[in-house]
Amino acid sequence: MIIDSHGHTSAPAEVYLYQSKLIASRGYPIQNPPKLSDDLLETSLQKHIALLDEVGTDLQLISPRPYQMMHSIGPGTIVHKWTSYVNDIIARQVKLHPDRFAGVAGLPQVPGEPIENCLPELERAVKELGMVGLLINPDPMEGGHPQAPGLGDEYWYPLYEKMVELDVPALIHSASCCSPRVSYTLHFINEESIAIMSLLDNKVFEKFPKLKIIVGHSGGAIPYQVGRFRAWRIRKNESDFDTDLKKLYFETCNYSKESLELLFKVIGPDNVLFGTEKPGTASAKDPKTGLWMDDLKPVVESIDFLTEEDKKKIFEGNAKKLYNLNRVNSFMAL
Amino acid sequence: MIIDSHGHTSAPAEVYLYQSKLIASRGYPIQNPPKLSDDLLETSLQKHIALLDEVGTDLQLISPRPYQMMHSIGPGTIVHKWTSYVNDIIARQVKLHPDRFAGVAGLPQVPGEPIENCLPELERAVKELGMVGLLINPDPMEGGHPQAPGLGDEYWYPLYEKMVELDVPALIHSASCCSPRVSYTLHFINEESIAIMSLLDNKVFEKFPKLKIIVGHSGGAIPYQVGRFRAWRIRKNESDFDTDLKKLYFETCNYSKESLELLFKVIGPDNVLFGTEKPGTASAKDPKTGLWMDDLKPVVESIDFLTEEDKKKIFEGNAKKLYNLNRVNSFMAL
Numbered sequence: 001m002i003i004d005s006h007g008h009t010s011a012p013a014e015v016y017l018y019q020s021k022l023i024a025s026r027g028y029p030i031q032n033p034p035k036l037s038d039d040l041l042e043t044s045l046q047k048h049i050a051l052l053d054e055v056g057t058d059l060q061l062i063s064p065r066p067y068q069m070m071h072s073i074g075p076g077t078i079v080h081k082w083t084s085y086v087n088d089i090i091a092r093q094v095k096l097h098p099d100r101f102a103g104v105a106g107l108p109q110v111p112g113e114p115i116e117n118c119l120p121e122l123e124r125a126v127k128e129l130g131m132v133g134l135l136i137n138p139d140p141m142e143g144g145h146p147q148a149p150g151l152g153d154e155y156w157y158p159l160y161e162k163m164v165e166l167d168v169p170a171l172i173h174s175a176s177c178c179s180p181r182v183s184y185t186l187h188f189i190n191e192e193s194i195a196i197m198s199l200l201d202n203k204v205f206e207k208f209p210k211l212k213i214i215v216g217h218s219g220g221a222i223p224y225q226v227g228r229f230r231a232w233r234i235r236k237n238e239s240d241f242d243t244d245l246k247k248l249y250f251e252t253c254n255y256s257k258e259s260l261e262l263l264f265k266v267i268g269p270d271n272v273l274f275g276t277e278k279p280g281t282a283s284a285k286d287p288k289t290g291l292w293m294d295d296l297k298p299v300v301e302s303i304d305f306l307t308e309e310d311k312k313k314i315f316e317g318n319a320k321k322l323y324n325l326n327r328v329n330s331f332m333a334l
Numbered sequence: 335m336i337i338d339s340h341g342h343t344s345a346p347a348e349v350y351l352y353q354s355k356l357i358a359s360r361g362y363p364i365q366n367p368p369k370l371s372d373d374l375l376e377t378s379l380q381k382h383i384a385l386l387d388e389v390g391t392d393l394q395l396i397s398p399r400p401y402q403m404m405h406s407i408g409p410g411t412i413v414h415k416w417t418s419y420v421n422d423i424i425a426r427q428v429k430l431h432p433d434r435f436a437g438v439a440g441l442p443q444v445p446g447e448p449i450e451n452c453l454p455e456l457e458r459a460v461k462e463l464g465m466v467g468l469l470i471n472p473d474p475m476e477g478g479h480p481q482a483p484g485l486g487d488e489y490w491y492p493l494y495e496k497m498v499e500l501d502v503p504a505l506i507h508s509a510s511c512c513s514p515r516v517s518y519t520l521h522f523i524n525e526e527s528i529a530i531m532s533l534l535d536n537k538v539f540e541k542f543p544k545l546k547i548i549v550g551h552s553g554g555a556i557p558y559q560v561g562r563f564r565a566w567r568i569r570k571n572e573s574d575f576d577t578d579l580k581k582l583y584f585e586t587c588n589y590s591k592e593s594l595e596l597l598f599k600v601i602g603p604d605n606v607l608f609g610t611e612k613p614g615t616a617s618a619k620d621p622k623t624g625l626w627m628d629d630l631k632p633v634v635e636s637i638d639f640l641t642e643e644d645k646k647k648i649f650e651g652n653a654k655k656l657y658n659l660n661r662v663n664s665f666m667a668l
Contacts, residue, residue: 145479150515181484185566186531189555190524197520217562221523221555224596227589228551231616231627232519255561258599262558265592282565293565 003319006275007060010048027078055295063104067184069175071140076110083108091129103131109140115159132323136170138195143177152202160208169212169322192220200244218254223266251275255282269310273318337653340587340609341394344382361412389629397438401518403509405474410444417442425463437465443474449493466657470504472529477511486536494542503546503656526554539581552588557600585609589616603644
């Protein structure tokens with residue numbers, strides 16, 4: 001079974017028309033969401049499923065499209081409204097195709113608000129919508145200032161506590177970026193590096209040993225720059241960096257065989273989930289090979305130092321270990 | 335010959351005592367620098383040279399210690415004063431050991447000031463102090479706001495024009511970081527990624543085809559995340575990302591064999607210079623091997639797909655191609 005742990009929802013234009021109205025009206029009067037038919041949702045889903053079929057993905061975890069999460073666009077009322085709406089859409093998509101999708105919730109993160117304000121929506125997404133995980137945006141200010149505290153800060157502890165209580169893993173994935181010098185796609189990478197270092201330098205896993213964190217896009221820069229942080233830890237007489245790195249999980253959403261080889265060498269197959277974000281950033285055909293650049297299954301299969309057992313873990317076992325995928329079925333039975 | 339293209343000055347405490355006085359007095363009254371004897375400078379240099387001898391480095395390019403460049407600490411008068419002083423110290427160190435060092439200048443980058451304000455110091459450093467290159471800090475605000483324009487912005491063009499006129503390469507290397515969520519050492523990495531993308535997305539090399547830019551620390555995250563940007567370019571029908579990457583130079587200051595292998599596979603041996611930043615971040619002995627983690631010569635030598643010719647380029651040829659190292663000798667003859 002091939003489980004793609006990193007996917008985002010494909011939704012019809014009407015969904016984003018609602019977003020545009022929320023933003024334009026500044027949330028006052030608050031706009032009520034449009035009622036979209038199952039048929040309309042299916043038009044986007046069918047294209048999405050056809051792409052998954054083409055590359056042999058059986059199940060994909062889908063979350064809000066990150067660059068459209070608009071965490072830094074005020075007022076906070078519209079962030080809360082939009083996030084709930086997108087989570088509802090995703091839950092309906094899962095209900096339409098419970099054999100192909102599982103839902104991962106967005107959080108209504110509003111810069112300056114305590115993280116506790118996100119917990120009711122997380123609880124609703126898990127308990128009422130059957131969602132199996134969540135996204136954490138480590139930078140809800142989206143490249144602006146003042147920045148949120150790093151993920152190692154106690155600011156985030158109520159969220160970690162709730163995650164452990166609900167037994168749901170989080171994918172670290174930033175959203176957009178307001179800085180004119182950084183594209184949102186590069187901001188993802190930089191924020192992942194910051195997230196890893198903040199979590200591991202601040203002993204979050206001592207406080208929350210059962211916390212499950214997956215870092216998107218193969219860990220930003222850190223697996224490539226691992227020597228730098230190994231040396232830093234040794235110089236400061238701190239704990240072994242590689243041991244600490246294995247408290248985290250990573251996924252394969254990094255579209256180059258050489259880089260994936262490096263990821264597996266540094267992190268090992270027990271802590272890496274298959275992830276492609278298809279359709280998304282790398283949904284382009286390589287003109288040299290004619291192949292989709294986000295068709296990563298043959299790439300992982302071609303890595304010669306991974307055993308069959310390793311590959312089974314990467315494609316299926318690690319995702320099933322982290323995520324309670326039965327939650328989708330329980331939800332369907334409701 | 336082994337040329338280490340990435341080194342920083344080792345200076346006695348008295349140098350930084352001067353910095354502390356400049357900061358404390360806010361530059362008014364302006365403090366005049368202390369007169370330090372050659373013997374005092376030698377105490378730091380002898381330790382530094384012993385470390386280079388231990389790993390077989392013949393010549394090292396030394397620049398200001400980046401995290402102490404204090405670009406964002408106002409007022410600008412003290413940034414200008416401090417930069418000139420450090421450049422003077424480096425020039426004296428080179429004069430004491432012209433067979434072991436060549437000088438790379440710091441720029442007095444002050445947030446909000448036009449880049450033209452740095453050009454007199456650059457010209458002085460090259461023409462009067464015999465320096466062979468410069469550092470560019472892509473983020474003189476050091477993690478604060480508002481950010482400087484990305485390196486692709488016309489803001490930087492007068493500097494690029496002067497670099498081409500003087501025929502001096504720049505090492506991209508940020509300085510400190512004011513953000514409580516990011517260490518300066520990780521900020522280096524993130525800023526290098528931003529620098530690469532800003533330069534290549536903005537056609538700087540079309541305007542300045544002779545511009546010579548080396549990106550520190552093996553290019554931040556970009557060689558590892560190369561697939562992401564390859565795909566992005568293909569999706570947007572833009573120029574080939576790998577072709578563009580080869581307009582830049584990189585160096586080996588990334589302390590892991592697997593990562594250096596990836597760097598050479600992505601960038602190729604013609605565009606990579608040997609660099610260790612020794613003594614610096616990775617001047618720690620690996621407890622498993624007992625070896626210095628910044629002793630990268632045997633690491634590069636052990637990479638089996640590099641030919642002897644490749645290695646000669648990496649250790650010596652590429653640095654000599656980029657930097658006019660004869661400038662040091664001409665300066666000594668003055």
